[in-house]
Amino acid sequence: MLGEFTTTYNLKPTTYNLKPNTCTPMTHLHDDKIKFLEEKALEVRKSIIEALVEAKSGHTAGPLGMTDIFTAFYFHILKHDPKNPTWDERDRVVLSNGHICPVLYAVMAHSGYFPVEELKTLRKFGTRLQGHPHREYLPMLETSSGPLGQGLSQAVGMALADRLDRGQNSNRTVYCFLGDGELNEGQIWEAAMLAGREKLHNLIAIVDRNNIQIDGFTENVMPLEPLVDKWRAFGWHVLEIDGHNMEAIVDAVDEARAIFEKPSVIIAHTIPGKGVEMFENDYKWHGNPPNAEQGANAMAELRTLGGQIASEHE
Numbered sequence: 001m002l003g004e005f006t007t008t009y010n011l012k013p014t015t016y017n018l019k020p021n022t023c024t025p026m027t028h029l030h031d032d033k034i035k036f037l038e039e040k041a042l043e044v045r046k047s048i049i050e051a052l053v054e055a056k057s058g059h060t061a062g063p064l065g066m067t068d069i070f071t072a073f074y075f076h077i078l079k080h081d082p083k084n085p086t087w088d089e090r091d092r093v094v095l096s097n098g099h100i101c102p103v104l105y106a107v108m109a110h111s112g113y114f115p116v117e118e119l120k121t122l123r124k125f126g127t128r129l130q131g132h133p134h135r136e137y138l139p140m141l142e143t144s145s146g147p148l149g150q151g152l153s154q155a156v157g158m159a160l161a162d163r164l165d166r167g168q169n170s171n172r173t174v175y176c177f178l179g180d181g182e183l184n185e186g187q188i189w190e191a192a193m194l195a196g197r198e199k200l201h202n203l204i205a206i207v208d209r210n211n212i213q214i215d216g217f218t219e220n221v222m223p224l225e226p227l228v229d230k231w232r233a234f235g236w237h238v239l240e241i242d243g244h245n246m247e248a249i250v251d252a253v254d255e256a257r258a259i260f261e262k263p264s265v266i267i268a269h270t271i272p273g274k275g276v277e278m279f280e281n282d283y284k285w286h287g288n289p290p291n292a293e294q295g296a297n298a299m300a301e302l303r304t305l306g307g308q309i310a311s312e313h314e
């Protein structure tokens with residue numbers, strides 16, 4: 001008899017007393033700060049190329065494409081203290097697409113977490129800078145990553161825990177970086193569903209919408225469009241930006257932090273391999289490093305900003 005096993009639940013959705021976010025908005029970028037961030041991004045790109053050439057393996061396209069965003073985060077947006085990485089008030093950064101860690105290592109080094117010189121130890125046996133982020137070796141990371149699809153679930157857990165700890169008064173934000181190809185992982189959408197249901201306004205995801213993944217263009221491998229509608233349907237506030245425009249990056253994060261009734265996702269349109277023509281928009285650079293000659297050419301192109309300024313030898 002089916003009836004004997006029927007249990008009735010009095011299910012009610014959890015209600016939260018959601019209040020406007022108390023986060024102080026970042027000040028709007030003035031021209032000097034934009035120039036500072038753009039120059040910093042150039043240094044970061046050079047460091048990434050030097051590290052990859054030295055390592056003789058690793059990912060080129062994703063790190064160069066996300067350099068402007070990571071520079072804006074580590075030099076303007078994030079609440080963090082490189083000299084005190086476990087500061088309790090810090091924002092949390094989850095790099096779900098762990099393979100782009102050369103850019104994370106580079107901004108961490110340039111902002112003072114460890115010496116810039118250490119970047120040349122990327123992917124060497126026994127070093128702290130493994131090919132995918134390893135928290136056991138580098139404890140100033142929030143998570144280890146590499147297997148795609150897991151970071152958003154971890155970030156949702158952190159955002160829920162933050163709410164339990166601090167209620168609505170928390171001034172900490174959890175940022176989760178995701179690749180667009182990574183969105184093929186079903187676990188992402190489980191986490192997105194829970195974040196929407198829990199109205200995690202302290203969670204901001206940033207999708208690297210570079211249109212490539214390991215073996216092709218995303219829309220050929222597994223179409224993601226209409227991507228904005230997908231996130232909206234899961235209960236997220238969605239923003240779309242040019243991921244190479246410092247003002248757009250900062251304004252989007254400001255808007256996302258001001259939203260208090262749902263999580264936000266920033267879909268950042270980026271050019272994979274940005275800054276070096278040979279690497280741009282070619283998925284073959286997803287997981288290949290430049291050799292010494294390609295690296296030297298790339299450095300020259302970056303030094304002259306693609307021929308816009310005279311090189312130091314002219």
Ligand SMILES: Cc1ncc(C[n+]2csc(CCOP(=O)(O)OP(=O)(O)O)c2C)c(N)n1
Nearest residue numbers: 062146147148179180181182212213214286
């Ligand atoms: C669970 C899992 N499956 C496969 C891989 C291998 N893999 C590494 S990166 C990548 C492509 C991901 O595409 P995207 O997130 O768009 O990264 P991009 O090429 O833009 O850097 C794949 C399939 C992995 N790291 N984890």
Ligand SMILES: [Mg+2]
Nearest residue numbers: 180181212213
């Ligand atoms: Mg991609």
